[in-house]
Amino acid sequence: MKKLFRLISIIISSLALVLVLSACGSKPLSAQNVVTRAKQTNTITWGVKADTKLFGLMDVKTGQIKGFEVDLAKAITKQILGPKGKAEFVQVTSSTRMPLLENGNIDAIMATMTITPEREKQVDFSRSYFDAGQSLLVKQGSPIKNVKDLNKNGATVLGVVGSNSVQNVAKFAPKAKVLQLSDYAQAMTALKSGQGEALTTDNGILAGMSVENPGYVLVGGNFTKEPYGIAINKHQTEFRKDLNSALTKVEQSGQYNRLLKKWFGNVKGMHYKEMLR
Amino acid sequence: MKDFIDAYSWINMRYLFQGLGITVIVSIASIAGSYVIGALLGIIRYVNIRFISPIVGLVIDIIRNLPLLLIIFFTYFGLPNLGFRPSSIWATIIAMIVFESTMIAEIVRSGIQAVDPGQMEGARAxxxxxxxxxxxxxLPQAMKKMIPALVSQFISLIKDTSLATIIVLPDLMHNAQIVYGQNSTYILPMFLMLAIMYFVVCYALxxxxxxxxxxxN
Amino acid sequence: MIAIFQNYGGLLLQGFGQTLLCSIIALFFSLIIGSMFAIFETTPVKFLRVIARIYIEVFRNIPLLVITMFFFVVIPMFVAKISGFAAGTIGLTIYTSAFIAETVRAGIQSVDPGQMEGARAxxxSFWQAMRYIVLPQAFRYVIPPLGNQFINLVKNSSVLAFVAGFDLMYQGNVIASDSLSTMSTYVCIGLLYLVITLPLSYWMRYLEKKLA
Incomplete structure (x- = not known):
């Protein structure tokens, strides 16, 4: 009898726990106006990468994140909040950025995030601030020349959890096995230790990796178009408008081109002049 | 050999020590919190209060049978739904306290049970x-019996803080990954240093x- | 919640299978290795005792993640390529074996030393006495703690997510970022872990009571 009671109580409580947790999961966001709050605190909190050279990389010396996206985020913050506006940065990875945005830990994501229709169901995007394309990074002298060479049994492609490049592999090389690592540093380390033949993601990120790892090169050109957008929560129309007009101002003032040249000017495999705005 | 000398440059080591500092701070806060809450839960479970103890027991059983990684996700991604937005450091500390206090509750409960029931009767008489x-x-007698189990639990706690790299806690593991992610010749030296640093902290405890x-005794 | 099970049932099942598989493989080998070091620790040979002590202390005091990443990242650079699943399982085996060694040693020492002396008399031989007299008695004593080690093993196997080991946690991360419903995905994953660990834990408690 006691056992039966215990069993029943276990089942009921587990169900209750599940209900509570799933109720939490579906609770609507506190739709606070980001612009109003940002003006009050004089700060915009950005989710940026810390493991991606050229875009956002942790500088071991200073403990600061540095890169094109970080600089652009600072410029946009100053356009919205004025010259004294502060940009705060929170490190994100491809798998943590969406929950962090929804939860309100960050106001906006500027973390090599491609504008895709599926994502647009969950978040809103600014207009594209960088036009990337998916490519491959391989060891110099590798027999892999383009994405078609990977479409065979036994080929292993490395990618990052939560990036849309791994989904594209299924489209372009359906026979290849895909290993999804937790961030780019891990994926690069896995490529070096031979866990896969190629690492796939957007060309800008790969170019940064090949700068740091001279034995590795980009091959096959871009096989997709990946326009990067600033992701923000739904229903933040004012914030989105502000971001777009700030981006326009940054572009018109020539600051955008200066940043592009600063970060991509000397990178092999990136034609920054084609990307000037 | 040159790899090792370069890898252990002052800049890299300072960055590793910063990570070690975070690991230690998070561990100390979690140990303190989970010890207090764990002891409380363990006693509640032992004294068998009607309705409360079975429910507490069930919650403890559910939490302690889940992987810590999942608890970390729940705190980091789930707590904001309740209106509290923890940083990765707070999320780790909270997750650690939630998880470890259930483990400690079990240790405390079985520690008390191991004390001869005649002692209680004698005291009451x-x-x-x-x-x-x-x-x-x-409790004083039970505590003595519990020390080895408690300490090995605390050592597990220190080691398990490394899992929080998944929510980008800037701890020792994470900082080492950042360093070797930027230069592949540092991989072996970094792993060696990671092993040494964790070993020293845990073994000292x-x-x-x-x-x-x-x-x- | 239900939608997750419907849409990603195959992935969840695959992850569940891999988690179970790697846990069982790791349990099997860590039992062998752990018992071996436990016996080493109780032999009269000092050299073996020192070896066992070092092995146990080293691997009990280093995070599982460090050991696993070592096999995933470092070993392929210098020795041979091993998959994430293998790296994870090896890491789990080594890590758990150090804990099992401690458990089994306590079990061996709990057997009345007179038993060993009597058998030797x-x-x-030492090994025969160990094999036929001491170990069978020690194992009865250590079954509940070993069960708890197995539960820990299942939970710790989530470390495979870091090395693309295709286990439950890895699939959870993949599903969470694909479905974009993070919390409900992880609740599903949690339920699947509980399916393995909760019955085991109640069974162990029952055994503990029965054997005590």
Whole structure:
């Protein structure tokens, strides 16, 4: 009898726990106006990468994140909040950025995030601030020349959890096995230790990796178009408008081109002049 | 050899020590929090209060049978739904306290159970109240029995903070990954240093516990 | 919640299978290795005792993640390529074996030393006495703690997510970022872990009571 009671109580409580947790999961966001709050605190909190050279990389010396996206985020913050506006940065990875945005830990994501229709169901995007394309990074002298060479049994492609490049592999090389690592540093380390033949993601990120790892090169050109957008929560129309007009101002003032040249000017495999705005 | 000298440059080592600092701070906060809450939960479970103890017991059983990684996700991604947005450091500390206090509750419960029940009867017969007997007679003895289990749990806690790299806690593991992610010749030296640093911290704790045990006996 | 099970049932099942598989493989080998070091620790040979002590202390005091990443990242650079699943399982085996060694050693030492002496007096060698007299008694004593080690093993196997080991946690991360419903995905994953660990834990508690 006691056992039966215990069993029943276990089942009921587990169900209750599940209900509570799933109720939490579906609770609507506190739709606070980001612009109003940002003006009050004089700060915009950005989710940026810390493991991606050229875009956002942790500088071991200073403990600061540095890169094109970080600089652009600072410029946009100053356009919205004025010259004294502060940009705060929170490190994100491809798998943590969406929950962090929804939860309100960050106001906006500027973390090599491609504008895709599926994502647009969950978040809103600014207009594209960088036009990337998916490519491959391989060891110099590798027999892999383009994405078609990977479409065979036994080929292993490395990618990052939560990036849309791994989904594209299924489209372009359906026979290849895909290993999804937790961030780019891990994926690069896995490529070096031979866990896969190629690492796939957007060309800008790969170019940064090949700068740091001279034995590795980009091959096959871009096989997709990946326009990067600033992701923000739904229903933040004012914030989105502000971001777009700030981006326009940054572009018109020539600051955008200066940043592009600063970060991509000397990178092999990136034609920054084609990307000037 | 040159790889090792370069890898252990002052800049890299300073970055690793910063990570070690975070690991230690998070560990100390979690140990303190989970010890207090765990002991409380363990006692609640032992004294068998009607309705409360079975429910507490069930919650404990569910939490302690989940992977810590999942608890970390729940705190980091789930708590904001309740209106609290923790940083990765707070999320780790909270997750650690939630998870470890259930483990400690079990240790405390079985520690109390291991004390001869005759002790309680004797104390009550001598006019002590239940709470007095618990506080002055049972708990001190139980504590002595629990020390080895508690300490190995705390050591697990320190080691498990490394899992929080998944929510970008800037701890020792994470900082080492950042360093070797930027230069592949640093991979082996970094792993060696990681092993040494974690070993020193954990082993020091186990030495302290051993001397504590000796002094109590 | 239900939608997750419907849409990603195959992935969840695959992850569940891999988690179970790697846990069982790791349990099997860590039992063998752990018992071996436990016996080493109780032999009269000092050299073996020192070896066992070092092995146990080293691997009990280093995070599982460090050991696993070592096999995933470092070993392929210098020795041979191993998959994430293999790296994870090897890491789990080594890590758990250090804990099992401690458990089994305590079990061996709980057997009355007179048993060993008696067996030796009757002409059995140390190994024979160990194998036929001491170990069978020690194992009965250590079954509940070993069960708890197995539960820990299942939970710790989530470390495979870091090395693309295709286990439950890895699939959870993949599903969470694909479905974009993070919390409900992880609740599903949690339920699947509980399916393995909760019955085991109640069974162990029952055994503990029965054997005590």
């Amino acid at each position: 001598n006019g002590l109240t239940y709470a007095q007997a618990m506080q002055h007679i049972i 186990s030495l302290v516990s051993r001397s504590l045990e000796r002094r109590l | 009757n002409g059995l």
